[in-house]
Amino acid sequence: MTHIVNPALDDYLLAHCSPAEDEVLRDLAAETQRAVPGTTMQISQDEGVFLAMLVGLTRARLVVEVGTFTGYSALCMARALPAEGRLIACDVSEEWTDIARRYWERAGVFERIDLRIAPAAETLRTLPAEETVDFAFIDADKSGYPVYYEELVARLRPGGLIALDNTLQGGRVVDPADHSEQVVAIREVNDAITADPRVESVLLPVRDGVTLVRKR
Numbered sequence: 001m002t003h004i005v006n007p008a009l010d011d012y013l014l015a016h017c018s019p020a021e022d023e024v025l026r027d028l029a030a031e032t033q034r035a036v037p038g039t040t041m042q043i044s045q046d047e048g049v050f051l052a053m054l055v056g057l058t059r060a061r062l063v064v065e066v067g068t069f070t071g072y073s074a075l076c077m078a079r080a081l082p083a084e085g086r087l088i089a090c091d092v093s094e095e096w097t098d099i100a101r102r103y104w105e106r107a108g109v110f111e112r113i114d115l116r117i118a119p120a121a122e123t124l125r126t127l128p129a130e131e132t133v134d135f136a137f138i139d140a141d142k143s144g145y146p147v148y149y150e151e152l153v154a155r156l157r158p159g160g161l162i163a164l165d166n167t168l169q170g171g172r173v174v175d176p177a178d179h180s181e182q183v184v185a186i187r188e189v190n191d192a193i194t195a196d197p198r199v200e201s202v203l204l205p206v207r208d209g210v211t212l213v214r215k216r
């Protein structure tokens with residue numbers, strides 16, 4: 001998690017979302033820090049609540065996640081699905097997703113999650129071309145975002161949502177001197193979404209920037 005909001009407000013923000021993090025999520029966050037010390041890859045507690053709320057609001061039955069890591073965001077979203085709902089989780093790491101599997105099992109959502117270990121662009125291209133996806137969360141390698149967006153928006157049902165994480169890149173999107181691969185890719189996808197007549201969108205200053213895209 002990158003801080004673009006005043007860090008002094010963080011505790012306050014985290015104290016004012018509900019439900020509070022339960023034991024499973026707390027243990028998962030702690031094990032993730034032991035496995036990958038100092039990592040900022042995992043989404044925050046409030047972002048987990050936000051994603052779960054969006055899954056519920058869209059009455060999603062089919063969710064796709066690009067970038068699963070140790071499974072925190074997938075767990076939050078899977079809990080918000082109905083029992084027959086399904087979440088397709090895309091990642092390239094067996095090592096990190098092995099941690100995820102244990103916590104999904106413990107939380108009782110293992111059966112709802114279909115983990116696909118492969119580059120996400122390949123996995124997305126194997127999904128049916130129909131508009132069946134209700135909700136998608138993109139949180140993987142930033143250079144892949146333009147491709148992930150295109151593959152997902154084509155499969156999103158009208159009224160469905162895509163949330164893209166880290167779309168402010170710690171503020172570097174507005175630094176004209178920053179030509180790094182990931183910032184260039186994020187600017188590209190931000191511009192493509194804004195100009196896309198298939199959707200309406202808003203870039204929210206939640207954590208490191210979360211763009212919400214709704215298909216018309």
Ligand SMILES: C[S@@+](CC[C@H](N)C(=O)[O-])C[C@H]1O[C@@H](n2cnc3c(N)ncnc32)[C@H](O)[C@@H]1O
Binds near residue numbers: 071092119
């Ligand atoms: C920021 S982390 C995801 C964090 C996760 N959403 C969470 O809440 O814990 C990014 C993940 O993307 C995965 N990744 C990187 N490149 C990828 C690719 N080409 N295809 C699929 N996953 C990829 C990494 O292995 C890593 O687990």
